[in-house]
Amino acid sequence: MSLVPADSAFLDALAAQLPPDTLRAAEPRHLEEPRGRWQGHAAAIALPRSAEEVATIVRACSEARVALLPYGGGTGLVGGQLVPKDGGAAPLLISLERMRAIRAVHPEENVLIAEAGAILTEVQDAAAEAGRLFPLSLASEGSARIGGLLATNAGGVNVLRYGNARDLCLGLEAVLPSGEVWHGLRRLRKDNTGYDLRNLLIGAEGTLGVITAASLRLFARPAATGTALLVVEDPAAALSLLARARDRMGEAVSAFEIMSRTGYDFLAETLPEVRQPFDTKPEWSVLIEVGLPQGLDPATALEELFAEALEAGLVSDGLIAQSDAQAQDFWQVRERIPEANRMIGAVSSHDISVPLGAIPEFIPEGIARLKRIGEFRVNCFGHVGDGNLHYNVFPAPGRSRADHDAERDDIKRVLHDLVHEMGGSVSAEHGIGRLKVDDLERYQDPAKLAAMRAIKDALDPGGIMNPGAVLRAR
Amino acid sequence: MSLVPADSAFLDALAAQLPPDTLRAAEPRHLEEPRGRWQGHAAAIALPRSAEEVATIVRACSEARVALLPYGGGTGLVGGQLVPKDGGAAPLLISLERMRAIRAVHPEENVLIAEAGAILTEVQDAAAEAGRLFPLSLASEGSARIGGLLATNAGGVNVLRYGNARDLCLGLEAVLPSGEVWHGLRRLRKDNTGYDLRNLLIGAEGTLGVITAASLRLFARPAATGTALLVVEDPAAALSLLARARDRMGEAVSAFEIMSRTGYDFLAETLPEVRQPFDTKPEWSVLIEVGLPQGLDPATALEELFAEALEAGLVSDGLIAQSDAQAQDFWQVRERIPEANRMIGAVSSHDISVPLGAIPEFIPEGIARLKRIGEFRVNCFGHVGDGNLHYNVFPAPGRSRADHDAERDDIKRVLHDLVHEMGGSVSAEHGIGRLKVDDLERYQDPAKLAAMRAIKDALDPGGIMNPGAVLRAR
Structure with missing residues (x-):
């Protein structure tokens, strides 16, 4: 049984079950993706206000065999957020942009409960207001939404210390393809009561359900932060430097980013307003950020690391930020490389x-x-x-x-x-979406692939949830 | 179709597919559990030497509809490791005690590959020899095996800083109920290629497959460690103290354990050789351990924390360990409470x-x-x-x-x-096993429970893997 397009009879019947103005025509922005590879189509977009409304929508799609596609901030890079015009029946999109409340902040527990439509910066800000840190941070943080960030297990620049989105989530509220609401918004650090449904939905890219809210981990803000740009001989030296930094400072090393000379060249060519930190562009350099406990001065800690690495022949030059402004300059170099890449x-x-x-x-x-x-x-x-x-x-x-x-x-x-x-992954942080379905079939372990298919068929027997993403639509 | 006992015809046919001496009679120790609630039975125990042999055993059980029960170190507290005599057909046990190699240590990557039969202390030691830390630590670490620790998502005393067993695992090799070997021993920190099968097997208590090896995360050893026993007014004061400790030292707070006066009383009554640290037994006290980066003296950091907490009225007395021996004395108080409990x-x-x-x-x-x-x-x-x-x-x-x-x-x-x-969990770290199947049915969210059942039926349609654990046997 294949899926059918969401026609006007379906939409009318669904609209009658929901408050006015829940269904609308999709806007052009909902049918594009940042790299411009595909143009999507959709019968409509649903803008629910509660998990119960989401459940109503899921049940209707399931009964009518209409494809349902969860749309987050639209920032995904692998086409998980749209059904291409030639890629299947017109789906119903569902966006949780009306569900963007921070439902609760528990600073004493280091927990925050956010609805799936909350923008990442809104969550970061709510944590900061409570004197806490929500460490997920990436280029699209001003538009990416929590639901999409979890559905794609987003990464970013602080994974080294704090982990991926997966590691920052304690619990979920979600609507499963059955149309049932899973009330799993736990605030627990330890809970061994059954299979890990949370981590199964995280990273499933909307193919196993619709995340409606999440219980998120917060952290103490580091007492002081330090940033340095260090010139290394080569990538091997960068990794030895990282090992030494961790021997000295443990998890306090929160970011460790490498850049090649090509990155500096591209910036000089396309974005001359980005300050070039070195007189001679280094072949290889790393940006290191540390967030240290009370009692340690980051500049001193980074100077000591630099001295040790210089002695060991791992670094040849370096700049330690003496102010927040200088630290931001260093980060600009790293963070604007993707922009320079696009211009090239x-x-x-x-x-x-x-x-x-x-x-x-x-x-x-x-x-x-x-x-x-x-x-x-x-x-x-x-x-x-x-x-x-x-x-x-x-x-x-x-x-x-x-x-x-x-x-x-x-x-x-x-x-x-x-x-x-080399035992690596062809999608480290962006996911599979529609772009890498072939890659997944080529490179993924066959036993795991078969298990994935069995899980998908068991939880979503009608195949309505984001069909064609991650696994080929049937 | 129900399961059948592993009879001699089945065992003979299976033995013929395996090297000599792979199947044996189960020993009495395999049919007991630490709390003595149940007496198990088994047709035999299989002692494979490779994942391929495990796969042969799983396929045979699947074809014959014989129950297969993965047996780790036997230290579980909820009866996940045995089928009671009145609880179903005699299963075949499978122990990976012959697969206990440390296959590789990558200190520069902070990764160690261990077979599932490795004892926890063996993994800790291999990490230490490489100058690294494997932080999983719990009372049964001298006999618990990696496979069982992962299958039950074990916790222990360092979860606060390093997470549960789940958080310490990068990849798995496992035999799925289909009899296929999943080669998922990745050493990657980021890998967004499909559903999170790793976390699904972790915590599934052997009901979704047999873990045969794991890729584990190592950490830098903290430059210096400090331990203190602090007397707090009540549990609320303990939590405020923890928040202050984290504001000062972040993730460096690696353990934070509470003890009530009853614990001290029980120790005095049953284990007089345990040194009582305080002249007057405190109503409430906490043991705090910190592992700090270079440049910080733990005793000083703990003294400063104590002074701040004293000022705030959170603590009234305290002892900061001045030597490793004293730190061990403090830990003795905490770690021998379970023994005192058993004697009472x-x-x-x-x-x-x-x-x-x-x-x-x-x-x-x-x-x-x-x-x-x-x-x-x-x-x-x-x-x-x-x-x-x-x-x-x-x-x-x-x-x-x-x-x-x-x-x-x-x-x-x-x-x-x-x-x-109160939004809590009736099994924080011990799991469900057979002891808490009723609790799971009573307290777990119905939507999650239905999803668990669907996943179990999809991956193990014959219901051969540890039947009756976590979910009721069909």
């Missing part, structure tokens, strides 16, 4: 991870294998402390991305094969 | 958690409600920083546990109802 125009972008120990081999081997295809520039940067690199391939100077259209599939295959050989 | 003889033991903010209300309210049933002594102690209390009920002096046999069910019901009202 990548042939192909890869969000991959490999075991930390494999990074020094992976980076040059990737370049060597690409050379067999053609002449490219590679901008490799990112969360090296997590083994997560954004490995982006650009045309050689004087050529455009269009010149390489025919090679895009080969580039992907070569790089993903290499990642797979 | 509990009427009823409860491994519960509630939201941190509910603890100050929960403790006296539990005592008040118990008073309506009868006269009891309560020893409430444990991982208060995690909201996890071991809330154990004892006869009044002069009476024995047998005097209260008729009240045991009422006690459990009263306490678990209270926990549930």
Whole structure:
């Protein structure tokens, strides 16, 4: 039995079960995705105000066999947020933008309860107002919503210390494909009562249910924060530096990002307003941030680390931020590289991870294998402390991305094969969506893939929830 | 179709597919559990040497509809490790005690790969030899095995800082009920390629597959560790003290355990060799351990915390360990309370958690409600920083546990109802096993329970994996 489009009879019947103005026409923004690969279509968008209304919508879709697609902030990079026009019947979108309340903050418990439609910065701000930290932080934090961040198990720059979105969630309220509301908003650190449904929904990209609210972990704000940009010999030296930093400061190392010379070049070329921190652009450099307990001065701690690393031949130069403004300048370098990349125009972008120990081999081997295809520039940067690199391939100077259209599939295959050989992941933080369904089928362990299919069929026998994302629609 | 006993024809046919001496008669130790509630039975025990042999065993059981029960270190407290004689057909046990290798240690990645039969202390030692920390630590660490620790999502004394077993696992190798080997031993910090099968198997108590190896997270060893025993006014003061400690030291607070006067009394009565740290036994006290970065002296940090808490009226007395020996003395007080409890003889033991903010209300309210049933002594102690209390009920002096046999069910019901009202969990760290199947059905959210059943039926349609644990056998 295949899915049917949400027609006007279905929409009228559903609208009659809901308060006025819950169903609307989808806006153009709901049918696009940031990289412009696809154009979506939708019969309508539902804007419910409660989990019970979500349940009503899910039940109606289930009975009528209409596809339901949870739409978060629309910032996903793998097409999980739309059904392409040629990719299946027109779905009903569901956005929880009317459910964006911070339901409760428990600073003494380090817990915050947010509805799924809350924007990430709103959650960060509510935590800060209570004197606490919600550490999830990424480029799209001004528009990404909690429901989508959890559904995609978002990463970002603080994973090294605080983990992915998964690690920041204590409990969920969600509507399962059966139309039942799971009231799982627990505020517990320990709860061994049955299967881990929470982590199953987190990262399932809306294919196993609709997250409506979450119980989130907060943290004490570090007493003092320090930031440095250090020039390292190569990626191997960067990893040795990280190990030494952790031996000295443990989990206090909260970010450790690598940048290559190409990143600095792209910034100079496209965004001259970004201050270049070094007179000579370094081949490899790392941005390190530490958040330390009371009694330690971050600048001193970073100076001592620098002195030790200099002695060991791991670093050759470095800048330790002497003010918040300088720290922000350093972060600008790191955070605006994606913008510079877009202006240069990548042939192909890869969000991959490999075991930390494999990074020094992976980076040059990737370049060597690409050379067999053609002449490219590679901008490799990112969360090296997590083994997560954004490995982006650009045309050689004087050529455009269009010149390489025919090679895009080969580039992907070569790089993903290499990642797979090294025990890595072809989607470190962006998820599968619709873009990487083929990759998942090619690289994922067959036993796990079969288990995923069995779980999907068991929880969503009608296949209504975000069909075609993660697993191929049936 | 119900399960059948593993008869001699089945065992002979299976033995023929395996190396000699893989199947044996179960020993008495395999048919007991620590609290002596049940006596198990088994047709035999399989002692495989590889994941492939485990797969052969799983397939044979699946085809013959024979129950298969993964047996770890046998230390579980809820009967997950045995099928009682009156609780179903005689199963085949499977123990991975021959698969106890540390397959690899990657100190530079903070990763260790252990087979499921490795004893926890062996993993701790291998990490220490590499200059790293594997932080999982609990009373049974000398006999508990990694497979069982993961299958039950074990907790222990370092959860506050490092999380449960779940949080310490990066990847699994496991045999699924289909008999397929899932090769999921990844060493990645970020991997968003599909549903979270790892966390589904972790905590499933052997009902969804047999874990054969795990990729585990290691940590830098804290540069210096400090321990203190502080006398607090009441549990509310303990929680305020914890919040202040975290504001000062963040995640460096690695353990925060509460003890009541009853614990000290029980120790004095049954284990006089345990040194009593205070001249007057405190009504409430906490053991705090901190592991600090380089540059901070733990004794000084704890003295400053004590001074601040004294000023705020949260603590009235305290001891800061001046040596490792003294720190061990403090830990002895905490860690030998369970032994003292056993010697006194509990009427009823409860491994519960509630939201941190509910603890100050929960403790006296539990005592008040118990008073309506009868006269009891309560020893409430444990991982208060995690909201996890071991809330154990004892006869009044002069009476024995047998005097209260008729009240045991009422006690459990009263306490678990209270926990549930407060948004807590009736099994914080011990799991469901066979002991708490009724509790799970009573207190778990119906939508989650239905999803659990659907997942179990989808992954293990024959119901062979540890039948009767977590979910009722069909």
